[in-house]
Structures are given as C-alpha cells and as structure tokens.
Amino acid sequence: MFEILEKREIAPNVHRAVIHAPAIAKKARAGQFVIMMVDERSERVPFTLCDWDRQAGTVTLVIQEVGQSTRKFVLLKAGDQVAHLVGPLGVPLDVENYGTVALAAGCYGIGAVLGIARAMKQAGNRVITVVEADSSYLHYFRDELRATSDELVQTTIDGSDGIKGHSVDVIKRKLENGEQLDRVFAVGCVFMMMLAGNITKPFGVKTLVALNPIMLDGTGMCGACRVTVGKETKFACVDGPFFDAHEVDWDELWDRRAAYGEDEIHAVARTAAVTPRPARPVRLS
DSSP, X not given: OEEEEEEEEEXXXXXXXXXXXXHHHHHOOTTOXXXXXXXXXXXXXXXXXXXXXXXXXXXXXXXXXXSHHHHHHHTOOXXXXXXXXXEEEXXXXXXOOOSEEEEEEETTHHHHTHHHHHHHHHTTOEEEEEEEESSGGGOOOHHHHHHHOSEEEEEETTSXXXXXXXXXXXXXXXXXXXXXXXXXXXXXXXXXXXXXXHHHGGGXXXXXXXXXXXXXXXXXXXXXXXXXXXXXXXXHHHHOSEEEGGGBOHHHHHHHHTTTHHHHHHHHTTSOOSXXXXXXXXXXX
C-alpha cells in the first residue's frame, strides 16, 4: 500500500498528489511513468512522473479525472492509500545538452513536463516551455515551470491569459521566425502531439512525443499498448513512452484509444459521486 501524503485540486478536474514510494523515487528519471491501481478492482492506469524526491522518498503525479478509476482516486484524500504503484517504467529520456529545447504541453501534460524541464535545464540546455489551456483558470504549475525554464509561454484558447491559441502555434511561430530549436518534446492530447510533429517536420527538428495508448501490465507482456512507429510495431510501455513524432501512425493511435470510450462512460456512472450527499435530517418527534 502507498500512502498519499498530499493531495489537492490545482485546476478543475486536475489533482496534484504526493505519494510515499521510496523505491520508485530512488530510481526515477525524466520521461518515465508509473502504473497505479487505486484499489484491487480498479484499472491499471499509467501516469507520468512529474517530480520525485529521493530523500523524502516521494513521487509527485498530476492526475486528470477522465473516467472511473481516476474518479476513484479523486475521492481519496491525504492519509489514504492506493493499492498498487509500480515503477519507474518506460525508457528514460536521453538528457543531453542539445542547445535549445522546447517543451509543448497541455492539460495533464503541463505537470508531466516539469521533471523534463528540470532535467534539461540541469544538462545546460536553454529551455522554452509552452503550456496551453482552454482558459486562464486551467493553467497550473506557473511558478514551478518558471523556475525550471529560461522562458515560460502561456497560451489560452479564449485569449484570457498569455497568447491566444495553442502551444504548437508558438512553436511554429518561433521556427518561422528563424529561432533555433534543437529538440522539441510534446506531452498532451493525441491531437496536440500530432500537430507538434506536423509543424516541426518541415523544419527538420527532432520531436519526441509521449504516446498514451491503452496500457495494462507495463512490462511488454500483454501487447495492449502496441503502436506503430516507423512502420514497426512498438510497445509504449517498454519501447517508449517517447517516440519520434514524425514516424508515428497517428490514425491507428486514435482508433485504439477510442476502443473502450463508450464502456468508460457507463463505468463512471457506477462510481460514487465526487461530492457525498448530505445525510437526511432526523425528524424529531
């Protein structure tokens, strides 16, 4: 069992959790992830390691509520425990001094790039972090990312904070203006990561994306997380999660991720409400 030491909602439906897991924290590296089972009957869900503290023996995750298992987690509080936490999993990123590194992130990906930004900064890179949200109230980790980046750019779809538009729009504009980007990393929804690859490909900028297919065991045994990259079958759990965005079969990834969408919608309805119903008043005779 793994105790939740801290947990708070940092944006609507987005929760930051610090979990006691010393064995994972000891070996964690940028780009890796863990698989969590909230209880013995919940799904095995992968989450990117946002941060870790080897001395305290903790790992930090950002969890967006999107289905039954993530809702189960949202119902927990500090002091509660999750049944299983396996990791660190996946291939760590090659952290080198590339020159200028741009990170594009949205939704849960904003938290996921924190550890990458810190590692790239420590390796001597100039780090540009571009985060996107639909509106200003959905941005989070501003101070943390500002501290680990040479430049932090915020975009919003409604124009309420920073630049109006998407994070990839900023990446595209920088490239069109002749700015040198030596590596681009993108973490977020499939559509955003696909656009990141489409934008950087004409400029020849190597771009790595964190693929997020359905995943079960995290060891390459079940094959559920298979993706096609460069016309070869890969497994996101042991070959990834980061892959070359210019080589990914995006149509296949879309289809596989949508396979259980309807089942997930029905499953959410079987989970307890996030806000407990108040007890009925006792009638005094």
